[in-house]
Amino acid sequence: GExxxxxxxxxxxxxxxxVINCTYTDSSSTYLYxxxxxxxxxxxxxxxxxxxxxxxxxxxxxxxxxxxxKHLSLRIADTQTGDSAIYFCADYxxxxxxxxxxxxxxxxxxxx
Amino acid sequence: DTEVTxxxxxxxxxxxxxxxxxxxxHMGHRAMYWYKQKAKKPPELMFVYxxxxxxxxxxxxxxxxxxxxxxxxxxxxxxxxxxxDSALYLCASSQPRFNTEAxxxxxxxxxxx
Numbered sequence: 001g002e003x004x005x006x007x008x009x010x011x012x013x014x015x016x017x018x019v020i021n022c023t024y025t026d027s028s029s030t031y032l033y034x035x036x037x038x039x040x041x042x043x044x045x046x047x048x049x050x051x052x053x054x055x056x057x058x059x060x061x062x063x064x065x066x067x068x069x070k071h072l073s074l075r076i077a078d079t080q081t082g083d084s085a086i087y088f089c090a091d092y093x094x095x096x097x098x099x100x101x102x103x104x105x106x107x108x109x110x111x112x
Numbered sequence: 113d114t115e116v117t118x119x120x121x122x123x124x125x126x127x128x129x130x131x132x133x134x135x136x137x138h139m140g141h142r143a144m145y146w147y148k149q150k151a152k153k154p155p156e157l158m159f160v161y162x163x164x165x166x167x168x169x170x171x172x173x174x175x176x177x178x179x180x181x182x183x184x185x186x187x188x189x190x191x192x193x194x195x196x197d198s199a200l201y202l203c204a205s206s207q208p209r210f211n212t213e214a215x216x217x218x219x220x221x222x223x224x225x
Contacts, residue, residue, distance in 0.1 A: 033214065035216070040221070041218055041219070042116075042118075042200075042202055042216045042217050042218035042219045043155070043202065043204075043216040044216075045213055045214065045215055045216070048213065048214075086152065088154055088155075092214075099157055099160070099168065100145075100157070100204075100214060102154035102155055103154060104153070104154055105152065105153070105154055107152070
């Protein structure tokens with residue numbers, strides 16, 4: 001089956017930029033999503049990118065997509081302690097018949 | 113309104129109990145999903161309803177029974193659960209085929225005792 005991989009942990013200082021990386025295997029991917037999950041909460045949709053785009057920017061968030069290498073990244077500028085959470089990359093492809101495939105999640109820790 | 117509302121937020125049930133989880137959205141989405149999530153793990157898909165019909169069942173045990181009474185509501189009926197079924201149960205909605213935003217609810221934290 002298709003796979004999505006992320007590194008498990010990232011630690012940054014407050015005010016620095018954070019870059020969370022994700023790789024996927026599905027060549028039919030149409031949409032790729034970033035979700036944020038704070039402890040005890042549900043998943044909050046941060047942003048998504050269509051597969052024919054290279055970049056999407058939304059305030060402090062920048063998503064880069066390298067379709068050739070099947071690599072997706074989420075950059076958070078001026079990271080704050082409130083950004084501490086688990087970030088999930090998710091992939092939807094035409095071959096997946098309605099399934100959203102999640103990565104393992106990257107736990108972002110922001111130190112003051 | 114981009115909200116998916118789940119009730120209850122917390123549920124403790126015995127292994128012989130019958131309970132139901134509820135999910136509601138008013139975004140006009142015609143696909144709704146149930147996911148199960150263990151702590152610090154990614155959500156695992158359980159069921160997908162598309163246009164109120166069950167389109168995906170990921171080999172979920174029959175003690176979990178989904179129901180989609182209309183395009184805004186999704187239920188998950190629980191019966192004779194096991195302690196290992198304790199988890200966060202998440203509901204999500206989108207247009208069919210996830211071709212735009214896919215929104216999740218805050219989840220129901222289920223504990224089976």
